Amino acid sequence: MKALYEQNQSDVNEAKSAGRGDLIPTIKFRHCSLLRNRRCTVAYLYDRLLRIRALRWEYGSVLPNTLRFHMSAEEMEWFNHYKKSLATYMRSLGGDEGLDITQDMKPPKSLYIEVRCLKDYGEFEVDDGTSVLLKKNSQHFLPRWKCEQLIRQGVLEHVLS
């Protein structure tokens, strides 16, 4: 883009000083391509921002290092701003403590859900300290908030009856 811009600049100067009117279409053409390139770059950057926003919902407030490696400094700054505004919003909902809306993917309908185990997972801690053994094809009736993580990973499946 820089090369195009410089060429255009020199042509404009020439056109102004030497009065060469036939350079004007070239200038216009280069200008249009410059504008198009700018649109493409901006679209690409905007798409990256949308994906970074989705990362906040998927991974939580701390991103893994592999992802941070691929983001530029400005993008990290944008991410932090987004995190802050989301946190302020969540704190303003639901009374005094705020409401963590990143927990459930869809609005929850009940406290406990019926889940079915799709693969052997092993022992899983429940809130009161006891553990549940998750074996393939066993069904469990557990509190919703404990199962969300495993449902996202694909170990459990929500059974709708």
Next chain:
Amino acid sequence: MFVSDFRKEFYELVHNQRVLLFVASDVDALCACKILQALFQCDHVQYTLVPVAGWQELETAFLEHKEQFCYFVLINCGANVDLLDILQPDEDSVFFVCDTHRPVNVVNVYNDTQIKLLIKQEDDLEVPAYDDIFRDEAEDEDLSGSDSDGSEPSEKRTRLEEEIVARTTKRRQRREWEARRRDILFDYEQYEYYGTSSAMVMFDLAWMMSKDLNDMLWWAIVGLTDQWVHDKITQMKYVTDVGILQRHVTRHNHRNEAEENMLSVDCTRISFEYDLRLALYQHWSLHESLYNTSYTAARFKLWSVHGQKRLQEFLADMGLPLKQVKQKFHSMDVSLKENLREMIEESANKFGMKDMRVQTFSIHFGFKHKFLASDVVFATTSLMESPEKDASGTDHFIQALDSLSRSNLDKLYLGLELAKKHLQATQQTIASCLCTNLVTSQGPFLYCSLMEGTPDVALFSKPASLSLLSRHLLKSFVCSTKNRRCKLLPLVMAAPLSIEQGTVTVVGIPPETDGSDRKNFFGRAFEKAAESTNSRTLHNHFDLSVIELKAEDRGKFLDALVSLLS
């Protein structure tokens, strides 16, 4: 011990705890499990559901889960053996057993702390009295600790004589008591039979807590019909239980004819029907259904050409054109369908089939879905025992469990298609067995063995399908043979289970008589025969009359059985 108040002594105890459910692999257990799941979900009781197909699976699953739970509920497994002996649980584990297998093991009945039986005591249980079986161990110690006297010889002599006399009388009494105990236990445990359906017991619990719904009532109906389809209960008991359920049906599904219908047409409703006994006839064609129901196939003797001609006479007698009858039932002419049941019953009476119609229930929901209870039983059994190689047993269990919910109708229809194939396979196998005279008399029982190359033999290695095949075969055999003595014999049937391991599944069923009480002695007979010949058997199934046997030991096992029963 028997639980008298199900709500206080079972439900309130587990209400705030986490529970582990062990569910056996038959339709009655699935229905009871669905009802209990619905109750638990209503009250937010955290539970874990583990399907088990046999004793080994029960033991492994128990070992894996026993640290995490204190309360265990066993559905259709565990009443007929000594549970504490098999599972070796900790002191504070409590087992609630809701099982239809009888006789209930005496240890389970008389254990007061750890085993609670969710079984109604109105069932004719005939449990032996406590004193006849158990005796205080402290009394025996009087016999052993007595030689420590050290006083004058003469007094000692008379006292010693008295002691010797007392000891010998006690020993004789003890031996008599033990002999009597052995006889009582032998009589009690000799015959296996089935009690009230677990699904009905669970529905009763729900009704007592006023949490019963139409859905739960339907599951209770399916559980009862499963017992009837698989010939587990007598006709009398079936009719009594149908009466009980009919009262619930009218309570939930009354239609006030005077007012306009307040519920729309597509809501769920269950209705009592006095419908034909033909399997799946509303989802199939009438001809196929007549062909593949064991009742009609046996009476018409449809494995012979003569029998097929009789079937055509039967249809002609009713005035049903063959083309109509071979179409799908829905597409038959409405004029023919209108009085179909009465017409068939009349003609059936002429041909010697008096019980063509049977009391049952049907469910309607949506605008076009209508199922009879027996349809659902056949569909769910086929899903559970379909011989697909890549899916494991628990996958089938989950599929069958899902098909019982109303939102999974696609699975139910899949089950119906599978059921049609299974029924056809059953009838073809029966026809080939009878035509090639594979059923031979061994003396005290009839014996039939399926060869390995038989089509669909993979299906018949599963216990419920093999039992159904054997019962239908016996019914057909009884109608086909002229030998009067053979009609009263029970049947032992063998089918290859696994070619690599060289095992066969062996099933024993009681004789087919009109007033039979469906009591099966083969469980104990198989155990004794296996012990006496050291055959390599695996008594893995919850029904003790189904075992796995190594094919090489088959000959000596049968010989032992013959000598045992004659």
